[in-house]
Amino acid sequence: MPIQTLESLRMLCLELLGLTLTMAGVVVIATYWYFGSFALPAAQGALGFTLLMLFVSALPLQLYAATRIVALRRRNKQLFHIATRDGLTKVLNRAAFQKSVELRIGPDSRRRAEDDVPHTLLVLDADHFKRINDRLGHGTGDEALSLIAATLRMNVRKDDLVGRLGGEEFAVLLRNAGYEEAMIVAERLRSRINMLEVGPRHQRTRLSVSLGGISFKTKVSFEAAYKIADTNLYKAKTSGRNRVTLSQLGTLRSVDGIRPQIEARAQRRA
Incomplete structure (x- = not known):
């Protein structure tokens, strides 16, 4: 896989991770506001379940986004090749x-x-x-x-x-x-x-x-x-x-x- 594509995937994963952590922070704040504290078993259970589902759901999103980026890179490369090549001889136009x-x-x-x-x-x-x-x-x-x-x-x-x-x-x-x-x-x-x-x-x-x-x-x-x-x-x-x-x-x-x-x-x- 080209280095540029790997770098794009790395940046995407970091961005999605940052977004997931931000959402986790929002969940923590919302849970504390709703229950008043984290001492209650209900608050702890709700917080743990929500955070677990949040991070688990982030994985397929990352895989989907990574697949889309690779496909788009491949398509863009094909379009660039078509746009810059002579149709008959396949050398540069x-x-x-x-x-x-x-x-x-x-x-x-x-x-x-x-x-x-x-x-x-x-x-x-x-x-x-x-x-x-x-x-x-x-x-x-x-x-x-x-x-x-x-x-x-x-x-x-x-x-x-x-x-x-x-x-x-x-x-x-x-x-x-x-x-x-x-x-x-x-x-x-x-x-x-x-x-x-x-x-x-x-x-x-x-x-x-x-x-x-x-x-x-x-x-x-x-x-x-x-x-x-x-x-x-x-x-x-x-x-x-x-x-x-x-x-x-x-x-x-x-x-x-x-x-x-x-x-x-x-x-x-x-």
Whole structure:
């Protein structure tokens, strides 16, 4: 059970216990007022029975409230998942991805300067996707998007973010990944996706993606990082597709110039 749920249950039990003790105090005062003292056997019997029933009845109330809290937490988690996930690919939708990125790297994020680590934003787009939809149908196109998303999730770390920005465009935020490591990861993603095929047996079509990215360490808005990554994606598209163009804040280096070395390093890390 999640820690937050356990903490909520603990607080609820303490609140119900406090309420029960308050009610017990009221019973004691009412009994004394009615009988005039606790010396009479009738007063003692009435007080003991009332207090016993009060504490006994509090137990099922606590169990019911605890069950309801757990159920509501589970339902809220399901609703949150539905609201933040892309329905087809199950990765973060654009709004959720952008918000999550801003919380990590944005100017208003709560990261301390000493906690700053390099990040890389990758933006990737499926090559010739319209051709797949037109030749093989939208069902095959949906299959291609799902395969691309699954490949992205399987080839990044748990604390990296994967989202679908819309259509055939995806994005990945790599945490604690500078320029060199991001090039390796980007090439690995490109090559793994390039191994995928979709379509009927007689019309198998190999998938490929073009990637653009930007590596940085300082706080930066999502829109600013995305604009640079998208520009690099355009360069990758216009220079032949199925390739990576990655730059670093303050530099204009591209991964294309050293692609053979990157592919060799990616194979060693895979």
